[in-house]
Amino acid sequence: MRGVFVAGTQPDGNTVLLRGSNGIVVVDSGRHAAHAARIIDAAHASGLPVAAIVNTHWHLDHVAGNVALRAAFPTVEVHASNAINDALSGFLADYRKQLEALIARPDATPENVAAWLAELARIDAGAQLRPTHPVTETQDRLLAGRRVHAGLEDNAVSGGDVWLYDQSTRTLVAGDLVTLPVPLFDTACSEGWQQALERLDAIGFAGLVPGHGAPMDHVQFRVYRNGFDRLLACAASDAPADACKAGWLRDAAILIPQQDTALASSLLDYYIRQVLRASPERRARYCRKGKAS
């Protein structure tokens, strides 16, 4: 189930549904009500309840749909890392203040205010977004009667990224460890992320579902990983930011649909200047202590 990612609006992450012997496993629940409604409709059509949710990480475009899913399926298990606890008192609390300031501005349009109020409500759902079954290490898990391998990366995109490997289909559900049209660096430790991609590459997957963008095969993942490595190397060099941007657009060209090139370009303008080339303090902000480069 593809999430929507359009410039100027808040995205939904991709959702993956796996069928178990006694229910459906939902990997990531999206941000908007319409996305959660599609998941619930799909479960009803399958004749099985949603028995387990896996949240790959705590970003609102991957967890906010938990509220509606838990209302529809009250016994559902939620498997995710505990990183959301720090996020609720840190990143999301800060984001909440920014939203309140935006809402208070006299030039705010009614459409924007409605969207920001909806974001506030998602953050305020707080407790309902937390895991019932925390993922604290990489291990096999039985979800809805289906055995899957759940991995944890704690120093990459969000401080607690869960990936899922389904052996029977050789599919890796990567969450935002892989995103298109560009890597999304907002809460990432870029060097830790680079190392996580190396570990993912060692898994024998045939297909991969990214957090945003179209599914890819292992060869395409290598294209992504190579482009990622080259983007970081370029950002660390004296090359002009525009050269680094052009490098990603060229290296990852086969992965980026034509209509997403402008979005990719504007995201890279921001990430290269404001994140990858920011102060050492900013660059290390989301790296685990002792692991920052």
Ligand SMILES: [Zn+2]
């Ligand atoms: Zn996302």
